[in-house]
Amino acid sequence: MGFCAFFAVTFFACGTKKTVVSDVEPVPVQTVPSVPKTDEPVEALIEVVHVSGGIFTMGFPAANRRSFPGENIAWPQHNVTLRDFYIGKYEVTQGQYIQVMGANLNPSENDRNPEDKSREGWKKLPVEFVNWYNTLVFCNRLSIMEKLKPVYSINGSVDPDDWGEVPEKRRVQAWDVVRMDRDANGYRLPTEAEWEYAARGGAESRNFTYSGSNVAADVAWYEPSKDGRINGVVHGVGNKQPNELGLYDMSGNVMEWCWDWDGSYPSSAQNNPTGPSTGTHRIIRGGSWSTRESFSVVLSRDKNDPFYAGVNLGFRVARNK
Secondary structure, rough: OOOHHHHHHHHHHOOOOOOOOOOOOOOOOOOOOOOOOOOOOOOOOOOOEEEOEEEEOOOOHHHHHOOOOHHHHHHOOEEEEOOEEEOOOOOOOOHHHHHHHHOOOOOOOOOOOOOOOOHHHHHOOOOOOHHHHHHHHHHHHHHHHHOOOOOEEOOEEEHHHHHOOOOOOOOHHHHOEEEEOOOOOOOOOOOHHHHHHHHOOHHHHHOOOOOOOOHHHHHHHEEEOOOOOOOOOOOOOOOOOOOOOOOOOOOOEEEEEEEEEOOOOOOOOOEEEOOOOHHHHHOEEEEOOEEEEEOOOOOOEEEOOOOOOOOEEOOOOOOOO
């Protein structure tokens, strides 16, 4: 990581939890949790936006790769073809997170909403202090709640109750080799290519520098300080202008986990890529309230350990069409 990315990590690394987790013993048969049979429709908890597939050029031009942090790993440019998909209109909120994970399982450090000072205003803040492994549990639990086919399986099971404790101190092999069912209709993290395509406005893209504007303040909450101090705060989702697809906060507010392992971009054209098959860090995109404006540039990349959790790091969900 570059200097700026290191700054964001070290600022929050001290908040990482310290539970040590052992590897989970494999089980031979994939199990699907039983869901009560009913004809009643299940109301979706999270609002998603349809993104029409297409072809786009991913990454920074080589001539400009020293202009922004993250550009050193955001090239070469290459063409990517994506199929249709859905992505969350907003970042996952604290209120949504506890509805899925349980009232006592809100990991977030922030509880003051600048836009809503009511007793439950915190529920509109994006959830943060979630590591990459936490997002897998959330996505499968939400899929099961809404009677969708879960996307992720660990040791042959799609039921998070079978996965053991979420790693919080170090990487765990069983979790790192999680399998993703690309044909399942449940919730998942967006791939990095899907995230960038959606952030840039998809087929409606006007090639803005940030997600929805060439002026960062129009669409992003970021750290305005020039003296290295952190003066910003997290904000409720959806309080800036949306991008061309009607998506909010894809630049700024909290950084967002993607599915992919970190790795150099390929130079050849890609079709629905899911990133390298192995790696050390998982991809993070979008910038945050505590990072400089340049982190909110829509093409900039970041990364961190999958067990890392910070007060400026959350996620949004995606689904197959």
